[in-house]
Amino acid sequence: MIEFASVRKEYPGGTVAVEDFSLTIPSHAVAVLVGSSGCGKTTLLRMINRMVEPSGGTVSIDGVDVRSMDAVKLRRSIGYVLQAGGLLPHRTIADNVATVPVLEGRSRRQARQDALGLLERVGLDTALADRYPGQLSGGQQQRVGVARALAADPNILLMDEPFGAVDPIVRDQLQAEMRSLQAELGKTIVFVTHDIDEAFALGDEVLVLRKGAEIAQRGTPAEILANPADEFVASFVGAGSARRTLRIREIDGRSIVVDGDDRPTGVLAR
Numbered sequence: 037m038i039e040f041a042s043v044r045k046e047y048p049g050g051t052v053a054v055e056d057f058s059l060t061i062p063s064h065a066v067a068v069l070v071g072s073s074g075c076g077k078t079t080l081l082r083m084i085n086r087m088v089e090p091s092g093g094t095v096s097i098d099g100v101d102v103r104s105m106d107a108v109k110l111r112r113s114i115g116y117v118l119q120a121g122g123l124l125p126h127r128t129i130a131d132n133v134a135t136v137p138v139l140e141g142r143s144r145r146q147a148r149q150d151a152l153g154l155l156e157r158v159g160l161d162t163a164l165a166d167r168y169p170g171q172l173s174g175g176q177q178q179r180v181g182v183a184r185a186l187a188a189d190p191n192i193l194l195m196d197e198p199f200g201a202v203d204p205i206v207r208d209q210l211q212a213e214m215r216s217l218q219a220e221l222g223k224t225i226v227f228v229t230h231d232i233d234e235a236f237a238l239g240d241e242v243l244v245l246r247k248g249a250e251i252a253q254r255g256t257p258a259e260i261l262a263n264p265a266d267e268f269v270a271s272f273v274g275a276g277s278a279r280r281t282l283r284i285r286e287i288d289g290r291s292i293v294v295d296g297d298d299r300p301t302g303v304l305a306r
């Protein structure tokens with residue numbers, strides 16, 4: 037369980053990225069933070085692994101204030117996937133995946149063995165293991181990023197626009213694979229995106245944020261679609277893509293359009 041209690045972040049220079057944020061994310065859930073650029077999503081994510089320290093309030097994991105934990109250990113115990121992949125360009129794919137386990141004391145041989153297993157798990161051919169990141173496609177690099185984040189078998193995964201830089205088709209594939217991987221692994225995932233469709237496709241709970249990380253609405257994808265809290269949320273939801281129509285279900289007395297995976301993708305206009 038991850039808990040933010042009245043968290044505030046003011047950067048040197050005076051930008052208040054997060055005004056006053058409280059949220060509890062239950063273990064094994066996928067919480068998606070969605071909002072436009074600059075609303076404070078990345079700042080929230082980085083306060084979980086102490087890459088950013090709050091100016092006020094507390095962030096805790098399973099009831100323990102992260103400030104009382106060793107920052108390096110904490111960071112290594114939490115998987116982190118970035119948009120740009122964040123891979124080390126001069127290390128092979130296998131070495132990239134094995135970096136943290138080796139730092140944690142696993143033998144190189146064992147870490148490599150584990151890395152190959154992880155590559156398979158995220159849908160990559162192990163023949164790619166000895167290539168360098170620059171020799172992979174963007175989608176493949178993102179899969180390596182996910183494998184690397186999983187390497188230390190963390191309970192928590194932080195994902196910052198991990199599929200933001202790939203084309204829509206690869207993005208759909210990566211989202212689908214992430215869902216099946218999550219069904220198997222049951223991590224606690226905090227996922228940041230500015231794409232409402234992606235939020236609805238992946239989140240157990242979605243948080244629509246406005247500037248200062250103010251929560252405009254939180255709820256399941258179906259709840260938000262059925263009853264957008266205000267104009268801001270409605271316009272965000274309305275900005276979703278048209279790739280959304282398949283079947284119709286009645287939820288809360290409203291007609292919700294769901295996709296092939298039964299994920300809500302739109303509300304039927306009356």
Ligand SMILES: Nc1ncnc2c1ncn2[C@@H]1O[C@H](COP(=O)(O)OP(=O)(O)OP(=O)(O)O)[C@@H](O)[C@H]1O
Binds near residue numbers: 048
């Ligand atoms: N290190 C920093 N120093 C000063 N200001 C910062 C720093 N990092 C972020 N900010 C500011 O804090 C605000 C929130 O930034 P943050 O990166 O958390 O937003 P975001 O919602 O993740 O945006 P994006 O989707 O563009 O990544 C922005 O106004 C940003 O300019």
